[in-house]
Amino acid sequence: MIDAHGLQCLIDALSQDGRRVVGPTVRDEAIVYDDIAGLGSLPRGWTDRQEAGRYALERREDEACFGYVVGPHSWKKFLFPPVETLWKARREDDGTMAVSRPERPADRFAFIGVRACEIEAIAIQDRVFEQGPYTDTAYAARRSDAFIVAVNCGQAGGTCFCVSMETGPRATHGFDLALTEMIEGAEHRFLVEIGSEEGRSVMAQVPHVRADEARIGAASAIVERTAAQMGRHLDTDGLKELLQGNLEHPRWDDVADRCLTCANCTMVCPTCFCSTVEDHSDLANREAERVRKWDSCFTMDFSYIHGGSVRASTASRYRQWMTHKLANWIDQFGTSGCVGCGRCITWCPVGIDLTQEAAAIRATPGEGRS
Ligand code: SF4
Ligand code: SF4
Known part of the structure; x- marks a missing residue:
């Protein structure tokens, strides 16, 4: 001691x-x-x-x-x-x-x-x-x-x-x-x-x-x-399959009505790793540098591919973030991308809570499927 x-x-x-x-x-x-x-x-x-x-x-x-x-x-x-x-x-x-x-x-x-x-x-x-x-x-x-x-x-x-x-x-x-x-x-x-x-x-x-x-x-x-004091709970049982099977769930539109696509959640998240590169040159065109900067799947430019963004809507960007974090990450890296720190909930200016969003989809699975 x-x-x-x-x-x-x-x-x-x-x-x-x-x-x-x-x-x-x-x-x-x-x-x-x-x-x-x-x-x-x-x-x-x-x-x-x-x-x-x-x-x-x-x-x-x-x-x-x-x-x-x-x-x-x-x-x-x-x-x-x-x-x-x-x-x-x-x-x-x-x-x-x-x-x-x-x-x-x-x-x-x-x-x-x-x-x-x-x-x-x-x-x-x-x-x-x-x-x-x-x-x-x-x-x-x-x-x-x-x-x-x-x-x-x-x-x-x-x-x-x-x-x-x-x-x-x-x-x-x-x-x-x-x-x-x-x-x-x-x-x-x-x-x-x-x-x-x-x-x-x-x-x-x-x-x-x-x-x-x-x-x-x-x-x-x-x-x-x-x-015993945890402020939130996330039911992870079958969560990957639940999210991957509900890509057209109306809850994604519901959260899009609240989400500002400000990217705060990704900036504060200790596991988010997306970045972009920028090239800068001086006015004399003698010196240039390539800089890597944090980026976010919530920005339009992040998924821009010759001619447009592949995730133009807020719903598609929030869905991308949450399904990657809680489901597709498991396929990619063998583990969830979320460690339950709660930062994305605290620092979301409109208080969007991924544990609530996941619970809402769990409560009505299959909605929105044609
Ligand atoms: S609760 Fe999960 S998704 Fe949210 S900031 Fe922490 S690790 Fe990231
Ligand atoms: S912090 Fe909240 S409002 Fe901002 S992008 Fe994330 S979920 Fe949307």
Whole structure:
């Protein structure tokens, strides 16, 4: 076990190892992920309240460092940055072209406060970027040396459904260290579970004491209580077949009447990986660069193919997103594309909730079929 001083020592040890330490902090009235220097950067004493289309920070009655759920950011913004230069070209005076690739980032990340559902989301992006026929070398370089400090959830949010997706709230793998935050009166401690040899070697530099059975049991009870608090539920039984068999269901038109095609849901989703490329050149036509940017299946341009978009209607775009995420992803990658973090529900400006949309189709399967 470690106390708050031990947590600071852990952050210091990772920083002194040359890592870029990233974790939760309060900014713009939300808990976001950014570079942190220590305990003072963490959202100590803050929690979040989430519902469909709603997010608010509130003070807690204690000084918990991880007493919130998940915010609008996910770790993908570090491993798969929103904007990335792929190559640059320069026309030399003699008319030849010099093409160069940007130097690969030197960042050795340490992520502090990764939730169980987020570990699963990173694993999904690993499948996309590293385990398919082509490897995204920039992603692989950032991912290969990332040190993960997971935090088991001590509370569930109003839009969470990780229990339905079997992705949380306890981190069971994919971490170097996993913390469970425990506050009992004036005592503020973290149970630490070691998940890798690197995690063990970092912990050797951090003052700690051996946890007794009572503390281990109390930490398990915290996570079990969280599992019982889920704000949402998604019935995944036969969901792939249900969605794939209801492509003409009238519910797609119903959701299209509400959906703004703003793409918020895809931007906040920790597993969405779609991107586009743009070519830019200077006015003198001497320098050019190709840039990769996050894109979304909700934009008209995303499915534009010589002459028009193949998904011109809002209904077709929402259907594409939800059926890909919850059904076709399983055919493609062998797993659901959803980890139940609830971000797409919280950050949808009109509060569209994919668990409700799936339930509505389940309630009236076969409608709309000719
Ligand atoms: S689809 Fe929604 S709930 Fe599922 S992982 Fe993406 S943001 Fe989270
Ligand atoms: S479902 Fe909500 S967040 Fe997603 S595109 Fe539609 S309005 Fe935007």
